[in-house]
Amino acid sequence: MRNCLLFTLVVLLFSSCVKEDYYDNSRQGNYEALWRIMDEHYCFFDYKKEELGVDWDEVHARYARQVNEGMNNIQLFEVLCNMLAELQDGHVNLSASFDFGRNWSFYEDYPENYNDSIAKLYLGHNYMIASGLKYVILDDNIGYVRCETFEDGIGNGNVSSMLNVLSSCNGLIIDVRGNGGGQLTNAEKLASHFTNEPILVGYVSHKTGKGRNDFSTPQAVYLDPATDGIRWQKSVVVLTNRAVYSAANDFVKCMKLCPNVTIMGDRTGGGSGMPFNSELPNGWTVRYSAVIFYDKDMQHTEFGIDPDISLSLSGADILQKKDTYIEKARAFLSEK
DSSP, rough: TTTTTHHHHHHHHHHHHHOOOOOSSSSSHHHHHHHHHHHOOSSSSHHHHHHOOOHHHHHHHHTTTTTTTOOOOOHHHHHHHHHHTTOOOTOOOEEETTTTOOOOOHHHTOOOOOHHHHHHHHOOSEEEEEEEEEEEEEETSSEEEOOOOBBBBBOHHHHHHHHHHTTSSSSSEEEEETOOOBHHHHHHHHHHGOOOSSSEEEOOOOESSTTTBBBBOOOOEEOOSSSSSSSOOOEEEEEEOOOOBBBBHHHHHHTTTTTTEEEEEEEOOOEEEEEEEEEOSSSOOOEEEEEEETTEEEEEEEEOOSSSSOOOOOHHHHTOOOOHHHHHHHHHHHHH
């Protein structure tokens, strides 16, 4: 993908942890430090106000009244986490030695549409593994690839070796349900094997100052075809659910634009802001979205991407130990 150097620099910059020294290590000081860190660095305030009605100044006033110096650490932690939860962002987390504050409502409030025990029946016991990608040829000559995470390194050699084994298949299913993300470069590497031409997949904009609207001019991002190894030329179905997040969400965004690819399942969970860490005076760490990735139409994908074909896991299928998503994808590809 073009702008790889830019992305590398951004990852290095935004993966470090910077301690903020605006305030002292009091209860109120830590509250004010957290609010200020978010105010100066978080990237979705306008969007969250538009979509959720979040007024960050009003949030400050409301939660400040709940903080006092007689609180213990657990009570303070709860107030701070509740304040952050107003943003409904899975990339916004508060970490202490005793707990990990998070808002995972992007998938916890929705049907899972995935049954691990049943999905494993399709892989069987003799599946192959290429750098974390589990794959098998189903009995109708459809290739099935289970991609659970983008944390594991993926190289052109891994993907090409896998596609070579699956080359005789009539179609390919890539199942990313429950994939919470990982390294953006791994997602891009896999997607690059499904296009023969560069594709404009979106834009990226960086925070340039402490003001809530201080952003760089959006820069175009392209998915370039893999220069080494095999590029898949047949039909592909990508299976999604609400637990598809972050780098996996970006993978779906890219694959949706590739030729011969159909997205089936549920809306993804989103997570289009690259995270960055900062430290409070008491040593707690806050993570937050700091860089905005848009789609090709300059629209946010922070709250997910719709599939081309919507699906829900059928209770009747579960009783028969069948996965509705996989069965629908197999039928779709067989018709192709």
